[in-house]
Amino acid sequence: MSYLDPPPGVVRDLVASALAEDTMPLGDLSAALLPDDARAEARFVVRTDGVVAGTACVDETFRQVDPSITVKWLVTDGEAVRAGDVLATVTGPLAPVLTGERTALNFLGHLSGIATRTRAFVDAAAPLRVWDTRKTIPGLRALQKAAVRAGGARNHRGNLSDWVMFKDNHLTALGIDAAVAAAKDRWPGRTVHVECDGLDQVRRALDAGADALLLDNMTPDEVREAVAVADAHAATHGTARALLEISGTIRLDNVGDYADTGADVVSSGSLTHSVTVLDIGLDIDVKRG
Numbered sequence: 001m002s003y004l005d006p007p008p009g010v011v012r013d014l015v016a017s018a019l020a021e022d023t024m025p026l027g028d029l030s031a032a033l034l035p036d037d038a039r040a041e042a043r044f045v046v047r048t049d050g051v052v053a054g055t056a057c058v059d060e061t062f063r064q065v066d067p068s069i070t071v072k073w074l075v076t077d078g079e080a081v082r083a084g085d086v087l088a089t090v091t092g093p094l095a096p097v098l099t100g101e102r103t104a105l106n107f108l109g110h111l112s113g114i115a116t117r118t119r120a121f122v123d124a125a126a127p128l129r130v131w132d133t134r135k136t137i138p139g140l141r142a143l144q145k146a147a148v149r150a151g152g153a154r155n156h157r158g159n160l161s162d163w164v165m166f167k168d169n170h171l172t173a174l175g176i177d178a179a180v181a182a183a184k185d186r187w188p189g190r191t192v193h194v195e196c197d198g199l200d201q202v203r204r205a206l207d208a209g210a211d212a213l214l215l216d217n218m219t220p221d222e223v224r225e226a227v228a229v230a231d232a233h234a235a236t237h238g239t240a241r242a243l244l245e246i247s248g249t250i251r252l253d254n255v256g257d258y259a260d261t262g263a264d265v266v267s268s269g270s271l272t273h274s275v276t277v278l279d280i281g282l283d284i285d286v287k288r289g
C-alpha cells in the first residue's frame with residue numbers, strides 16, 4: 001500500500017455499497033439478457049487533461065462484480081494525463097463488465113477531478129504548501145483525501161479527534177487564553193490550532209502558546225503582517241515559529257497572491273467540495289465466442 005492509496009477496507013465497503021445501490025433488488029436486468037459467450041475488450045480513455053486518482057476503486061469494483069475480469073493499468077494515481085490517453089484496459093465477460101462500468105467510472109471520474117483541481121492549486125500556490133479541509137462528502141472522506149494526496153497536496157485533520165482546533169464559535173465561549181490552556185492540559189500530545197481573524201488574536205494566540213494559527217479571511221498584506229508578528233514572537237522567546245495557515249476566501253484565481261507572504265500553508269475546501277468530474281469513458285469492443 002502506497003502513501004497515495006486510500007485504506008483498502010474503506011474502498012471495499014464503499015464499492016460494495018455503491019454496487020448494491022446500483023443492482024438491488026433484482027440485479028442488472030439489462031446485462032442479464034446478454035449472451036453468455038459475449039466478451040468485452042475495453043479501454044478507459046480520458047477525454048480531457050487531468051490527474052488520475054481512484055484506480056483502487058475501479059479494481060475493487062470489477063473484483064466484486066466478477067473476479068475473472070482483468071484490469072491492466074497504464075497509469076498510476078497521481079499521474080498527469082492528456083486528452084485521448086488510454087488509462088487502462090479491461091477484459092472479461094461482457095455482462096459483468098457493463099454492470100460495473102458506471103460504478104467504476106463514478107469513482108474514477110470524481111476522484112480524478114479532485115486530483116486535477118488539487119494539482120492546479122499546488123502549482124498556483126507554490127511555494128506555499130496546500131492542505132485540504134473536512135469539507136468532504138459524508139462517507140467518502142478517506143477516498144477524497146487520498147485523491148488530494150494524488151494531486152500533490154497534503155491532508156489537514158482527518159477528523160475531529162486528530163488535534164485540537166478552536167474556531168470562532170469555540171472562542172466565543174472559551175476565549176483564546178482559556179481555550180489553549182485547557183487544551184494543553186487535557187490533550188498534551190495534540191497540536192493546538194487557533195483561528196485568528198486579526199492581529200490582536202494572532203498576538204493573543206501566540207502568547208497563549210498555540211502551535212498553529214489559522215489566518216482567516218485575511219488579505220495578502222494582512223497575512224504578511226501576521227507573519228512578521230509571529231517571526232518577532234519566536235525570536236523574542238527563542239522558540240520555533242507557530243505554523244501559519246491561510247484560509248477563507250481562497251480560490252484558484254487568487255491563491256497565487258498569497259504565495260510570497262511567508263506563511264506556511266494554504267487550505268481550501270474547494271479541493272473536495274467544488275470539483276468538476278474528470279471526463280473519462282469506457283470504450284468497449286464486443287467479441288463473441
